[in-house]
Amino acid sequence: MSQDIQAKIEQLTAELNEYNYQYYVLANSAISDFDFDIKLKELEKLEKEYPQYQDPNSPTLKVGGDITSKFKTVKHRWPMLSLSNTYNEQELRDFDNRVQKAIGHAVDYVCELKFDGLSISLTYKNGQLAQAITRGDGVQGDDVTKNVKTIRKIPHQLKKGDYPDLFEIRGEIFMHKSAFLRLNKEREDNSDQTYANPRNFASGTIKLQDSSEVAKRPLDCYLYFLYTENRNKTFATHWESLEKVKEWGFPVAEHTKLCANIDEVLNFIHYWDTARHQLTFDIDGIVIKVNEYSYQEELGFTAKSPRWATSFKFKAERVETVLESVSYQIGRTGAVTPVANLRPVLLAGTTVKRASLHNANEIERLDLHEGDTVYVEKGGEIIPKIIAANLEKRHAGLKAIHYPTHCPECGTALVRQEGEAVHYCPNENGCKPQIVGKVQHYIGRKMMDIQGLGDETIETLYRINLVRHISDLYALKEKRDQLVTIDRFGQKSIDNMLKGIEESKEKPFEKVLFALGIRHVGETVAKKLALHFKNLDNIKAATVEDIAAVQDIGIRIAESLYNYLRDEENIAELNKLQQYGLNFQIEEREVVLAGENLSGKTFLISGVFADYSREQLTELIESHGGKMLSSISAKLNYLVAGDKMGPSKLAKAEKLNVPIISERELLEMIKE
Template structure:
């Protein structure tokens, strides 16, 4: 390769790898496998070695991860969070062992640990109290996410024993167990939201939420595995001793860790967990091997990017070939149509796989799938197996190309599908006539986190729908008039009927936010329903609100606002809400009489926007009202004050300035409250 060709290839690889790093570390949406990424990185390293004149200090070979997201404070790491060199073969592990032996001799041992597929985190403790939590970021500086990390139950906020340094950092991996991932992802799908691809992405997305209360509702876990302190070498001689100590201090340390006296013992550990990983409740993607002794670690030192005393052995995602027999299409309660590959049964990662996700029409087109194709199926970090590609050498000559349906696949519907600009998913718009949508919405309505109707389950809904007793959610409250019909149905005894009707009656006491969530409006999950309920107070105000007014609510985006306005614009939905009112459901917040603190804000109107230091938006709302002020949902000429916090939207600011509305800070608002005439 000539220098000119090398320069072009180095520039090309640098651009690709930087983009992959951004997608993985910042967006938490990887678009390339670890193996393919590492092969590209090795190619770049080799080219930079052969042509050092083109080595850029900002090359991916000299950096860890990607850029820093701007949503959190950026904190510089006291000790850089370097990444490990990766290997995928026994020979490369033996080569690593040989390099270590040449540097420090034969008298040493390794510590082997599972390599967790999660989000790297660094925790700082002062006098036994958690003071700061920072993500890896680019290895030099990361995002400060202390408030969110404090919500993780396995991480101690205060140590209850003694023996630790006054100041230390401990590093580890935040992750999500597969069972929790499946449950939460199913809830996202039910709410019409895009599911996460794997637990790592879900954990990464969760830890970067700005609402720590929402983080607390998602069951994250953590394993910690490395201690940093100025006093570390005085307290411990090696890494193994420090692991035992931090475990005794109350930190979660993975039990599947071993000391190995030779590279052969290391390889036994690696091979044991290649199959054993499938029996874990969480994902691992390899094994980390570290030289145990701290003095020997210091002697071995570091490269610009990684320690010379440690290496990561990465498992390749398990992949098998099988036959694509057919493609079926599932219609969800929001109308989303999801294609599923039906496969000839095949053993993969310890389980028999018969179905695999195809995601959407774009994926089918990208793979150029044909019925009868031999496909590659993978289950790496993905919970649901995924079709990765096609073995074209085995494609039958008569194989028919898969054509995505243009009408709803439900036989009793057949409505033309729609696909909104910018969205990958096709939807059936016949929400009041498509059976899977009708049944799905009623099943969502009665679910535990919605109306929580005891004595009524998914099978009951299906049965009553087929019998013509249920057509929509309002019919649930009319079932008490059909006792004679109910007792004639199979498996409907008198006692079970009375329990069900009692559960239906009891659900009428559910608060407005639960009812709003139960309606099943696309993109309106539990948290969004609560925010809308608190802001608009009752369903009539919400139904009458414009898209702009809804979008002005904190953390409500354009997509959600559009979905809500579309829902209430539908006359069928309006009629159903009127019937729910007649049945006695709570469609307004029960106002609590707040303590009146004064009249300093009497007659004044306010809009709150942004993030504040001393109070939450809800607390500021309550304070304003307790001093006689009134909150408006949007900026207009009638507004007296815009209370501006950090990260306020530029559109609101521009509109307020254009109308000449006073823009005040949180501190200025508190001064207004304290002022009495």
């Protein structure tokens, strides 16, 4: 039986790794997404039940799950130097002249797209991914191996081939524009800090401490340079090595080109200066490398960069247009975002009519006047931005733009919390965009997923005064006589809508918590809160410190949730939703006891741990008879403490004489 299970795990691992290779390296879909997911779930289940047979290169590792308390600093075997930059054709010809003077004749160059992402160095030992290190300061970087393993294009184990026993391959991790816009919109909806561009988002993602969160963000990667001992004995040229690493299974950009002289290099640059706008990802220039490795060695390095390579940086595209007006958007959380309305202008291949002004600080910094001629740029930023006003073209009498002091929709005085750049309208229950936006958020696919309801319908229901709160949705079945009077709203549409609303009562607690639209409480935070506190009553009873102590929550989220649960109108709304039968507690799973060593003992987990996630420690405790508590009290037997545990929690435990144990001590208790 045991041998059969091991064989099955090995078979599924090999099969799924082959499908990944076919899809991500050869661009061949050998299996449907559905069938792939079924096989992956089967493998996950077997590995969970029989962890001793899990392959270190299992495809299940690409979904993450490890928690990193801090990233280890590692010295690069070969320094990761930066490239010198050129910005015009003459500078590039000067580079070519220096190369020719040193070598004695013209040379071949390899031209590569300069990806606007995060540099990474991957070390492989015997064909297996051993380590992934960021550039850092060029001499040493952070070990982000667990996070990089979630990127599907990066192979964990190479197929049999003629690769060296030990080598490094370097490249760039980046995010596609469509993924950036989608994820940034989700962050905006959750009142989280948004990123300025895909590069910042990719960089921020790779430094997250929870690899399962990294796996949810679709990062991509291209690799472009090989390092190994005695490389020159294996390959004569950089181009030859690129062709070979493609054979080994690494993703190499298809747009790379071998050029015979500097004129061909310039033709390549001119082409991509325009064509880059059709790419699904950002590039900010072209990298030019001398092809022959022997010539690279002869040219050598300066203190900061190689003499055999340079980069040509594209200028950020900039146009002039007229700022016609500034309007203000109010989101469902009350955040007020200023938007510049521009005279339409062609920029980077698209017609631009609007640009975000971000916040009051930005308006003040730019000193804008209505009717100004402004410079608009779209470089590494996907969203156009105003760089400055052309003061030479400013006419006398133009009116300066001042950020409003009151909400443009409802007239309520705006507020700005300490440490935040954004102004908010606090009238969340009386400001139309907030009311409508909150209900539209509630019915969304990732929230309650109410079939038969859409954003336009919510607008209509608000207009005819049928919906002012989320709870009003559940009273609609009593108002069918009013629903039938709505234009293009037939009997079947009404039935589908009411059925969808009724079915939403079956959604789990974490979905309800996310759907409520509490500021800073996104999908992941809602899941963590639901798992930790089990039900709404426990969250209501928790202090700010209790909430902030939950993994990855923090004080800002804790204060927002705490304040939300003490607002009288929110309390009344929650009571109505509970009366309508929505789930405000998680469905307790049946725990199969693996032992009873912790029977009768209560535990609380706080901090970050080296070998286990907090969820895994919770499962261990409960599977050995222990009970989890949500806060520190006299009923608590043990506080399991990891790194970065809140000082208030520690002080409270010490005051109540609660024993504080480590992860290792907990495991010893279980073994005993």
